[in-house]
Amino acid sequence: MIDYLMLYVDDDALLARANADNFRIHFKDTNLGFRLFTTAEEADAFVKSSDGNIALAIIDLWMVNKNTNTQNQRAGFTLVEGIRKRFPKCFIIIVSAHLTPEIIQELEQYGFMGIIAKPFPTSDLINIIDRKMKEMGITIQKTE
Numbered sequence: 298m299i300d301y302l303m304l305y306v307d308d309d310a311l312l313a314r315a316n317a318d319n320f321r322i323h324f325k326d327t328n329l330g331f332r333l334f335t336t337a338e339e340a341d342a343f344v345k346s347s348d349g350n351i352a353l354a355i356i357d358l359w360m361v362n363k364n365t366n367t368q369n370q371r372a373g374f375t376l377v378e379g380i381r382k383r384f385p386k387c388f389i390i391i392v393s394a395h396l397t398p399e400i401i402q403e404l405e406q407y408g409f410m411g412i413i414a415k416p417f418p419t420s421d422l423i424n425i426i427d428r429k430m431k432e433m434g435i436t437i438q439k440t441e
Contacts (some may be wrong), residue, residue, distance in 0.1 A: 302350060305335045306376060307357040307392065316355075319419040320426075351384045353426065357415075358393040358400070377407050388429050390422065 303320070307313040313335040320333060358373030373391070380387050391404060394415035401412060411425045 303333045303353040303355070304351050304380075305333060305355045306360060306373070307335070307355070308360050309357070310335070316419050316422060319423065323423050351380060351387050353388045353390070354380050354384075355390045355392060355422070356380075358391060359395060374403070377404070381407050388426075388433070390425060392417070392422070 305313050305317055307316075317333050317335050354376075356373050356376055360372035360376075373393070377389060377391075380389065388410045389407070390411040390413065392413045392415055393400075396412065396414050404412065410429055413422060413425070
């Protein structure tokens with residue numbers, strides 16, 4: 298079994314959990330093992346990103362600041378910078394309801410692999426992950 302660490306950071310904790318459940322269903326009974334961490338707070342995301350080598354990070358650009366209980370529109374950029382420095386090969390997908398051409402242009406400097414505008418069906422996100430895994434030479438096989 299191939300093990301991967303995935304990080305899902307979204308200010309909508311219910312959405313993150315629902316998508317995480319769909320990932321578990323999609324990757325169940327395959328040759329891929331993964332640990333999936335979900336969080337809605339930028340501080341927790343940094344802590345969880347230190348647990349191992351992150352292969353995939355799904356990041357909302359707007360996150361809640363735990364200390365001030367306010368949304369921070371730059372928190373996602375800060376997290377992307379930190380992950381890029383620590384895990385340069387990490388596959389990063391940006392999810393956001395606040396995408397503009399300027400934000401997309403700024404994100405391009407970090408070498409992100411995908412952007413999805415909210416709202417989106419989970420299948421779109423899973424398709425991006427599957428496609429990128431194939432590009433990376435990772436084959437998903439059922440182990441039934």
